[in-house]
Amino acid sequence: MDEAMACIPMPVNPLWVNPSVQLPFGLTADHIAKAMDSFTSFLKIVNLALLAEKLDRLESILMPANFSSMVGEFVGAAIPKFHTALIRNRYPNGHPDLIPAGVHPNDSVKVASGGIEVKGSQSMRGWQGHNPEDTWLIVFVFESNKPADKMKGIMPKPFRFRMAVGAKVEKADWQFSGRSATSRRTITASISKSGYDKMVKNWIYRDPQEIKIK
DSSP, X not given: OOHHHHTSOOOOOGGGBOTTOOOSTTOOHHHHHHHHHHHHHHHHHHHHHHHHTXXXXXXXXXXXXXXXXXXXXXXXXXXXXXXXXXXXXXXXXXXXXXXXXXXXXXXXXXXXXSSEEEEEESSSSOOEESSOOOEEEEEEEEEOOOTTHHHHTOOOOOOEEEEEEEEEEOGGGEEEEOOOTTOOOOOEEEEOHHHHHHHHHTEEEEOTTTOOOO
C-alpha cells in the first residue's frame, strides 16, 4: 500500500457496533460510533492535505503517545455533538473528560465523581492513567503507523479503530506501573485484569474477525 491509499482511514463499520452495550447518562453506541466517524473524517482531510505538500501523515509525524492522546481528545470532544446530555469538562486537565451538561458552574470542575474519562490507545490492554480512580472509562483502541515505521521497513497502512470498550472501574481495578531507578518516565497506573475484564465484557465496537470477546 502506498502513502496516498494510507491517507484514507478505514471507515467505522456499523456492523461492529454493539447496540446492547450499557453506557451511562443516556449515551449510546451509535453516539460513540458517530464521534469515531468524525475523527476518521478529520484525519482523512489532514492527511490528504499533508500528502499534497509532500509531508508525512499525521500519525507518522507525532510521537505515539501524543497521537494516542489526540485520538482520545478528539473523540471525547466529538461525543457531546451527538449527545448533548454530556459536555466536555472545561476545567484545564479536569477529571473526568466528559461531565453531565449544566451540572457544574460553567461546565467546569477540577474533579467530579460523575462523568466519563476517555482515552485513545494502540495497546490492546494495560491502559494507563495518572491516578487510580473510581470512574467510567472508555478506551478507543486503534491501529496506525508510527514515526519509526519507515526505518523499520513497515509499510504504510491506514488508520483504523480496532475496538472501543467501556465500564465503571474502581480503584481496585488499577495497579501502579513501576519504573527503573534511571527512568524519567512519569509514574502511572494501569488497568489491571479485573478492570480489563469489565471493560471488554461491555464492548462498544470491535472487529469480530480479529478480536474475540466471550
